[in-house]
Amino acid sequence: MKVLVVGGGIGGLTAAIALGRAGHEVTLLEREASFDPVGAGIVMASNASRALSTLGVELRGHGEELAQMDVVRSDGTLLQRLDVGRLAARFGPVYALSRPALHEALEAALPSSVELVLSTRDVTLGEDARGVTARFALDGASREARVDLVVGADGLRSRVRSHVHGEVSLRYSGVTCWRGILEDHGLDRAIEAWGGRARVGAVPIGGRRVYYFLVLSAAKRAPAPGLAEMRAIFGGFEAEAGRVVARALEAMPPLHHDLEELEAPMWGRGRIALLGDAAHGMTPNQGQGAAMAIEDALALTQACASGAEGALERYVTMRGARVRRVQLDSRRFGEVAHWQSPLARRVRDGLLRLVPARVGDAHFARLVGPGLALAAGA
Numbered sequence: 140m141k142v143l144v145v146g147g148g149i150g151g152l153t154a155a156i157a158l159g160r161a162g163h164e165v166t167l168l169e170r171e172a173s174f175d176p177v178g179a180g181i182v183m184a185s186n187a188s189r190a191l192s193t194l195g196v197e198l199r200g201h202g203e204e205l206a207q208m209d210v211v212r213s214d215g216t217l218l219q220r221l222d223v224g225r226l227a228a229r230f231g232p233v234y235a236l237s238r239p240a241l242h243e244a245l246e247a248a249l250p251s252s253v254e255l256v257l258s259t260r261d262v263t264l265g266e267d268a269r270g271v272t273a274r275f276a277l278d279g280a281s282r283e284a285r286v287d288l289v290v291g292a293d294g295l296r297s298r299v300r301s302h303v304h305g306e307v308s309l310r311y312s313g314v315t316c317w318r319g320i321l322e323d324h325g326l327d328r329a330i331e332a333w334g335g336r337a338r339v340g341a342v343p344i345g346g347r348r349v350y351y352f353l354v355l356s357a358a359k360r361a362p363a364p365g366l367a368e369m370r371a372i373f374g375g376f377e378a379e380a381g382r383v384v385a386r387a388l389e390a391m392p393p394l395h396h397d398l399e400e401l402e403a404p405m406w407g408r409g410r411i412a413l414l415g416d417a418a419h420g421m422t423p424n425q426g427q428g429a430a431m432a433i434e435d436a437l438a439l440t441q442a443c444a445s446g447a448e449g450a451l452e453r454y455v456t457m458r459g460a461r462v463r464r465v466q467l468d469s470r471r472f473g474e475v476a477h478w479q480s481p482l483a484r485r486v487r488d489g490l491l492r493l494v495p496a497r498v499g500d501a502h503f504a505r506l507v508g509p510g511l512a513l514a515a516g517a
């Protein structure tokens with residue numbers, strides 16, 4: 140098949156790798172002049188790392204293999220520990236790395252047969268029963284490509300999705316988020332500290348570097364607090380989270396976004412398939428948005444094995460329920476993490492401390508299991 144992938148983020152690159160390795164003729168369009176991934180660090184859970192490994196993308200050596208992921212109270216008291224180092228034997232490793240490191244690993248794995256076209260503009264699509272004609276601008280000239288399948292991997296504000304499903308409003312998650320990377324900061328596990336309105340995350344990504352995120356319940360598009368106000372808002376965190384906040388707020392963090400998502404997944408139509416955030420942008424509370432994009436790429440490639448006819452239906456059958464469950468779980472998890480009533484938080488924290496490790500292990504197994512099955516079939 141001839142396939143046009145629109146968007147060279149994590150989802151589009153993985154799709155190009157998977158489809159290219161399967162023998163399809165792939166063109167990958169990216170609107171930027173070079174890969175400059177937005178974001179600081181990222182966690183690749185076992186489903187993502189296993190799926191990438193089947194595509195020849197090895198993350199070992201590109202970041203940190205995580206041993207533990209802890210949820211703690213703002214004073215540092217442990218609420219729940221996920222022993223991902225122990226679970227790795229069953230499910231595969233969980234890696235944390237910088238976004239550029241992940242992009243580098245993906246780019247290095249692109250098969251030479253994939254045609255990569257950067258700096259593209261104004262993609263428009265015209266469909267008929269046998270294929271899709273894509274037009275786009277490059278260096279001021281208009282180009283045309285006739286393909287069997289278009290993969291819309293152009294992110295949360297996807298133009299390909301708008302072409303198929305019309306304009307949709309994004310759902311604001313109720314929180315705004317600052318991110319960055321600390322150099323030379325020791326941390327031997329990932330932590331997420333819950334403080335009601337505010338939440339702090341810190342993840343080692345190798346080489347004594349720590350990826351952090353500061354999350355705050357806020358009205359949509361509320362004016363961003365200044366540095367002094369940020370220090371007051373996040374000043375209640377103690378122990379490791381407190382040390383991360385102190386370092387992070389030596390200046391304003393480099394990245395700030397209101398967190399938005401799609402209300403529900405949308406998968407495309409006919410010969411146009413959506414993938415990753417374009418299909419199901421979700422909150423990052425379970426660290427699974429990119430993992431779902433990577434799983435999508437494997438599933439779509441498997442769905443294309445018998446040709447473009449019916450591929451979208453096969454793909455949606457494989458992905459629909461799985462992705463919706465992860466999207467809703469992630470939304471709920473974020474809401475619970477930001478409960479503000481002191482009583483509700485005391486009850487929540489007390490219960491979390493009582494939950495045996497095997498319950499957390501079972502949740503992790505449910506979260507990553509379907510992705511491992513998909514990877515096993517690749």
Ligand SMILES: Cc1cc2nc3c(=O)[nH]c(=O)nc-3n(C[C@H](O)[C@H](O)[C@H](O)COP(=O)(O)OP(=O)(O)OC[C@H]3O[C@@H](n4cnc5c(N)ncnc54)[C@H](O)[C@@H]3O)c2cc1C
Nearest residue numbers: 146148149150170182293294415416423426427428429430
């Ligand atoms: C705070 C935060 C933390 C997160 N943490 C994690 C985590 O730990 N683990 C995890 O798995 N996920 C995480 N995610 C989610 C993850 O970042 C996204 O799900 C993932 O990056 C989506 O990848 P994508 O390729 O679908 O879209 P994008 O990354 O948005 O890539 C889209 C690409 O398409 C290009 N593009 C857009 N329009 C066009 C066009 N018209 N023509 C050509 N190119 C175009 C863009 O330039 C971009 O390169 C997090 C998200 C956030 C916000």
